[in-house]
Amino acid sequence: xxxxxxxxxxxxxxxxxxxxxxxxxxxxxxxxxxxxxxxxxxxxxxxxxxxxxxxxxxxxxxxxxxxxxxxxxxxxxxxxxxxxxxxxxxxxxxxxxxxxxxxxxxxxxxxxxxxxxxxxxxxxxxxx
Numbered sequence: 001x002x003x004x005x006x007x008x009x010x011x012x013x014x015x016x017x018x019x020x021x022x023x024x025x026x027x028x029x030x031x032x033x034x035x036x037x038x039x040x041x042x043x044x045x046x047x048x049x050x051x052x053x054x055x056x057x058x059x060x061x062x063x064x065x066x067x068x069x070x071x072x073x074x075x076x077x078x079x080x081x082x083x084x085x086x087x088x089x090x091x092x093x094x095x096x097x098x099x100x101x102x103x104x105x106x107x108x109x110x111x112x113x114x115x116x117x118x119x120x121x122x123x124x125x126x127x128x
Contacts, residue, residue, distance in 0.1 A: 058093035082120040
């Protein structure tokens with residue numbers, strides 16, 4: 001099968017034009033991890049908990065059920081568990097927390113070797 005030489009040359013020049021168009025543009029990708037993208041203020045990364053009073057609002061508004069906590073007889077929070085395998089990073093827990101005990105950080109590097117490392121455990125409550 002013999003190709004049409006004119007269409008082959010035309011395709012070659014179209015390819016070269018595309019290459020030269022992109023040759024002097026700024027690259028889109030970054031040299032990660034040496035260079036990191038700046039995140040805006042609305043970015044929702046790994047959550048942190050401090051000063052939880054155990055009201056349970058965060059647990060009720062979490063659409064994926066990623067939040068669990070234990071209370072003692074006095075009603076104080078003993079431990080707080082955040083499962084990042086289930087978390088969809090919606091930020092509802094931080095938004096609806098009445099004492100702003102949950103903060104969404106800008107930490108997005110969540111690669112781990114074991115799945116158990118994706119479960120965040122916090123101790124204590126508002127008095128620590």
